Amino acid sequence: MRAEMLSIGTELLLGQIVDTNASYIAQRLAEAGIPLYFKDTVGDNPARLAQTLRLALSRADLLICTGGMGPTEDDITSAGVAEAFGVPLELREEAKATLEAFFLARGRPMTPNQFKQAMYPVGATLIPNPTGTAQGFILERDGKTAIVLPGPPNEVYPMWRETVAEYLRTRSGMTIVSRTLRFCGIGEGALEEELKAIIHAQDNPTVAPYAKLAEVHIRVTARAADEAEAWRLIDPVVARIRERAGQYLYGVDEETLEEVVGRLLRARGLTLAVAESCTGGLLGGRLTNIPGSSDYFLGGIISYSNAVKEAVLGVPAATLAAHGAVSAETAGAMAEGARRVTGADIGVSVTGVAGPGGGTAEKPVGLAYLGLAVADRPTQAVRLTFWGDRPTIRARCVQEALVRLRTLLLEPTHE
Amino acid sequence: MRAEMLSIGTELLLGQIVDTNASYIAQRLAEAGIPLYFKDTVGDNPARLAQTLRLALSRADLLICTGGMGPTEDDITSAGVAEAFGVPLELREEAKATLEAFFLARGRPMTPNQFKQAMYPVGATLIPNPTGTAQGFILERDGKTAIVLPGPPNEVYPMWRETVAEYLRTRSGMTIVSRTLRFCGIGEGALEEELKAIIHAQDNPTVAPYAKLAEVHIRVTARAADEAEAWRLIDPVVARIRERAGQYLYGVDEETLEEVVGRLLRARGLTLAVAESCTGGLLGGRLTNIPGSSDYFLGGIISYSNAVKEAVLGVPAATLAAHGAVSAETAGAMAEGARRVTGADIGVSVTGVAGPGGGTAEKPVGLAYLGLAVADRPTQAVRLTFWGDRPTIRARCVQEALVRLRTLLLEPTHE
Numbered sequence: 001m002r003a004e005m006l007s008i009g010t011e012l013l014l015g016q017i018v019d020t021n022a023s024y025i026a027q028r029l030a031e032a033g034i035p036l037y038f039k040d041t042v043g044d045n046p047a048r049l050a051q052t053l054r055l056a057l058s059r060a061d062l063l064i065c066t067g068g069m070g071p072t073e074d075d076i077t078s079a080g081v082a083e084a085f086g087v088p089l090e091l092r093e094e095a096k097a098t099l100e101a102f103f104l105a106r107g108r109p110m111t112p113n114q115f116k117q118a119m120y121p122v123g124a125t126l127i128p129n130p131t132g133t134a135q136g137f138i139l140e141r142d143g144k145t146a147i148v149l150p151g152p153p154n155e156v157y158p159m160w161r162e163t164v165a166e167y168l169r170t171r172s173g174m175t176i177v178s179r180t181l182r183f184c185g186i187g188e189g190a191l192e193e194e195l196k197a198i199i200h201a202q203d204n205p206t207v208a209p210y211a212k213l214a215e216v217h218i219r220v221t222a223r224a225a226d227e228a229e230a231w232r233l234i235d236p237v238v239a240r241i242r243e244r245a246g247q248y249l250y251g252v253d254e255e256t257l258e259e260v261v262g263r264l265l266r267a268r269g270l271t272l273a274v275a276e277s278c279t280g281g282l283l284g285g286r287l288t289n290i291p292g293s294s295d296y297f298l299g300g301i302i303s304y305s306n307a308v309k310e311a312v313l314g315v316p317a318a319t320l321a322a323h324g325a326v327s328a329e330t331a332g333a334m335a336e337g338a339r340r341v342t343g344a345d346i347g348v349s350v351t352g353v354a355g356p357g358g359g360t361a362e363k364p365v366g367l368a369y370l371g372l373a374v375a376d377r378p379t380q381a382v383r384l385t386f387w388g389d390r391p392t393i394r395a396r397c398v399q400e401a402l403v404r405l406r407t408l409l410l411e412p413t414h415e
Numbered sequence: 416m417r418a419e420m421l422s423i424g425t426e427l428l429l430g431q432i433v434d435t436n437a438s439y440i441a442q443r444l445a446e447a448g449i450p451l452y453f454k455d456t457v458g459d460n461p462a463r464l465a466q467t468l469r470l471a472l473s474r475a476d477l478l479i480c481t482g483g484m485g486p487t488e489d490d491i492t493s494a495g496v497a498e499a500f501g502v503p504l505e506l507r508e509e510a511k512a513t514l515e516a517f518f519l520a521r522g523r524p525m526t527p528n529q530f531k532q533a534m535y536p537v538g539a540t541l542i543p544n545p546t547g548t549a550q551g552f553i554l555e556r557d558g559k560t561a562i563v564l565p566g567p568p569n570e571v572y573p574m575w576r577e578t579v580a581e582y583l584r585t586r587s588g589m590t591i592v593s594r595t596l597r598f599c600g601i602g603e604g605a606l607e608e609e610l611k612a613i614i615h616a617q618d619n620p621t622v623a624p625y626a627k628l629a630e631v632h633i634r635v636t637a638r639a640a641d642e643a644e645a646w647r648l649i650d651p652v653v654a655r656i657r658e659r660a661g662q663y664l665y666g667v668d669e670e671t672l673e674e675v676v677g678r679l680l681r682a683r684g685l686t687l688a689v690a691e692s693c694t695g696g697l698l699g700g701r702l703t704n705i706p707g708s709s710d711y712f713l714g715g716i717i718s719y720s721n722a723v724k725e726a727v728l729g730v731p732a733a734t735l736a737a738h739g740a741v742s743a744e745t746a747g748a749m750a751e752g753a754r755r756v757t758g759a760d761i762g763v764s765v766t767g768v769a770g771p772g773g774g775t776a777e778k779p780v781g782l783a784y785l786g787l788a789v790a791d792r793p794t795q796a797v798r799l800t801f802w803g804d805r806p807t808i809r810a811r812c813v814q815e816a817l818v819r820l821r822t823l824l825l826e827p828t829h830e
Contacts, residue, residue, distance in 0.1 A: 012437075012438075012441070012454070013441055013445075013451045013452065013454060014441055014442070014445045014451075014623075015437070015438040015439065015440070015441030015442030015443075015444075015445060016438070016442075016623060016625065017438065018433060018434075018435055018437070018438045019433075019434060019437065019438075020433055022427075022430070022433070022434065022456070023427075023430040023431070023432065023433045023434070024430065025430070026427070026428055026429055026430030027429065027430030027431075028430075029430075030429045030430060036428045036429075037428065037457070037458060037460070037463055038428075038455065038456065038457055038463070038467070039427070039428060039455070039456035039457075040453065040454070040455055040456075041437070041453065041454035041455075041456075042452070042453055042454075043452060045452070048452055048453070052453070055470075178429075187523060188485060188486065188487060189485075189486040189487070189525075189526045189528055189529050190523075190524070190526050192486070192487045192488070192528065193526045193527070193528060196488075199488065200488075208425060208426075208459075208489060209487055209489075210426055210431065211485060211567075219429075219431070221429075273723075274696070274717065276696065276699070278703075279700065279703075280696075280699045280700050280702065280703025280704075280708075280712075280714075281689070281691065281695075281696025281697060281698065281699025281700040281703070281715070281717065282696060282697070282699075282700035283696065284691070284695045284696025284697075284699075284717040284719070285694070285695050285696040285697040285700050285809075287695065288693075288694075288695025288696070288719060288809075289695075289805075289806070291769075291770070291771055291772055291773075291805060292772065293695075293719070294719055294720060297695075297719050297720075298719060298720040298722065298723055299695075299716065299717040299718045299719035299720055299723040299727075300696070300716075300717045301714065301715075301716060301717070301727075302689065302696065302699040302714040302715045302716070302717065303714045304699070304703060304708070304709055304712050304713060304714035305709060305712075305713040305714055305757075307713065307757075307758065308688075308713055308714040308757050311756075311757075311758070312714075312716075312727075312756055312757070341726075341727055342720075342722075342723050342726075342727070343722065343726075354706075355706070356706055357706055357707065358706075385520075385521065385522070387517070387520060387521055388546055389545075389546055389569075390704070390706060391569075391704065392546065392569070394700075394703075
């Protein structure tokens with residue numbers, strides 16, 4: 001079974017809304033083991049919808065349509081699908097009753113055009129809509145299937161969960177399983193070079209790299225009769241990738257870097273505090289993305305001004321005068337200050353020139369220092385140079401701080 | 416001129432990313448008066464890309480492609496477009512030099528596959544990429560044009576603004592001018608209702624609402640022979656919108672709420688500090704998005720743990736014991752603490768239950784308090800309830816803190 005997705009609505013082609021249904025449905029199809037090769041967007045135009053439906057039926061067995069199911073003139077999806085499948089529309093009494101009950105419950109008058117929403121292709125199975133007026137439908141004919149849903153995501157998601165998912169599970173005998181391997185400290189090009197032989201040798205599972213901000217994901221995806229068989233295909237490939245590039249692998253599937261750092265802190269019973277200058281709180285913001293981060297993250301100081309660096313973090317005025325706010329010395333003192341002020345086991349600091357202004361020949365935009373202060377060992381400060389605009393430089397500072405924290409927490413303990 | 420948009424990347428068909436480029440580009444095309452009738456999404460598969468390009472060239476004059484321009488094997492867009500236009504690829508020395516400079520500047524080795532990013536169709540005009548490695552290109556042949564851009568939105572937007580917009584302007588002989596009006600403190604539905612008459616009366620300029628997280632943008636777009644004429648169309652419509660809903664209007668065009676708050680602080684010569692609990696630094700992160708924010712933002716305390724609230728911000732243990740960390744009393748004491756510790760004129764605090772865990776019947780997920788401490792006046796604390804998942808609740812807390820700061824800073828001075 002091969003799927004094609006159609007999003008129907010002029011508002012999409014005018015850019016008035018973002019098509020979040022597309023990624024939701026694409027994910028569900030992947031999980032259901034149904035390949036999706038094309039996704040089309042078309043406006044509220046009967047001729048162009050007909051053309052797109054014809055094309056989709058010529059190259060797929062399963063059409064998933066969203067949008068254009070409302071009561072107005074430009075809602076053309078049900079009629080278009082009926083025509084493409086060669087069946088007429090009919091009034092469905094049960095849908096009409098549901099509509100009437102909906103309007104009655106809200107004390108709103110039901111305008112005549114609303115009955116349009118009770119017209120369905122002959123032979124269609126209705127899909128209940130727990131959060132809106134337009135029920136969807138499933139239509140099967142001559143080996144082709146259409147699943148037709150309204151446009152609003154808050155209607156699509158429950159309709160999918162409650163009706164479509166089960167229908168597809170029954171229909172498809174196939175499972176797709178994916179494992180995402182998450183790497184940091186290596187670029188996409190370099191990682192792909194490292195894994196070239198593995199990527200090329202594979203057809204099932206497929207191995208595909210995705211570049212993210214300051215990290216790279218490798219997705220290994222297998223198609224098989226059942227989940228156990230899919231894992232039998234995936235596991236040895238994952239093992240080979242770990243062999244080649246395991247030192248850069250920080251997490252698996254949905255695991256984020258801040259989650260991994262949090263898990264390591266919790267496992268070692270350590271607490272963390274931050275001292276942030278150029279990142280202004282973004283590192284604390286990342287760390288507290290994780291529910292339950294209060295178990296190990298105590299907080300910290302946003303020392304954006306030098307006065308706060310001195311007065312709150314205790315960075316010596318002489319250090320700031322001699323080396324400046326963006327220096328290894330200041331970064332180290334900030335990290336130590338974060339520990340001292342909060343009582344945390346580990347203090348991490350960031351200070352840098354985020355730009356676009358404020359750069360000098362000696363301290364250009366993109367220069368940053370990270371400080372790491374830990375009990376009973378010398379404080380470290382590392383010099384880094386980043387590239388990009390202000391948001392990118394700041395996000396890379398945060399990412400690199402997390403990478404360094406992870407490295408620190410993976411070191412063998414000497415206790 | 417008729418456009419068709421192609422988004423290229425298997426990650427889109429697996430639902431791993433949401434295609435936000437699509438709505439950005441669709442908006443720009445609508446403003447430019449270029450009709451867009453179809454938008455296609457296809458994976459990293461040369462045969463299916465070729466099929467889609469053929470179809471698009473058969474029904475449009477202008478193709479806008481995004482994605483698939485990286486250095487890896489599955490980046491197939493440049494080769495696919497070259498083939499569809501019947502021209503070979505060639506190495507562009509200037510692109511190669513840019514790439515080499517990029518890697519040199521970052522002290523990273525350049526792997527051989529990177530040179531793929533310097534291969535372009537013969538005759539292509541390169542589109543500089545200020546925020547990434549892959550330059551885009553414009554290719555014209557036999558009355559058809561392709562504009563080809565990489566996938567990451569943070570690369571697409573500046574490339575569009577700086578090169579593509581000007582190219583389209585020259586091609587069409589039409590100038591498109593837009594003014595975005597940014598509203599906070601009012602929902603999309605209510606604002607649209609307020610402006611209904613204005614929205615419906617307009618054809619040129621068009622008036623379109625866009626809902627954002629906790630704010631609404633109204634975009635007024637005119638098409639005219641020159642810029643002066645476009646402004647003559649826009650200005651009276653903007654004036655009418657201001658008349659109807661001016662009290663919710665906080666900014667214009669690219670102006671963000673943190674920028675407006677910063678401008679007001681600077682104008683009044685006041686400094687600001689934060690005390691953040693559930694937002695963990697995100698408010699400081701927002702405020703320091705603005706270059707030069709060190710003029711008015713001193714920093715603050717991320718008081719994620721109660722110990723830091725007590726020890727660093729001086730929230731009395733009795734207050735925490737009696738009212739809890741999420742309370743008006745704690746929010747007020749946190750805001751005062753932020754002022755005292757940093758010496759800022761204004762202290763703003765956030766404390767709340769971001770979820771998904773940690774909610775109780777009395778203090779459910781989404782409950783938050785904002786504190787505002789200003790010299791010589793009573794400290795305020797406001798109770799707010801938000802809904803959504805953890806990231807949404809945290810982002811709404813930050814947004815609301817900025818809205819309240821703006822309101823405070825707009826009050827007439829009593830000095």
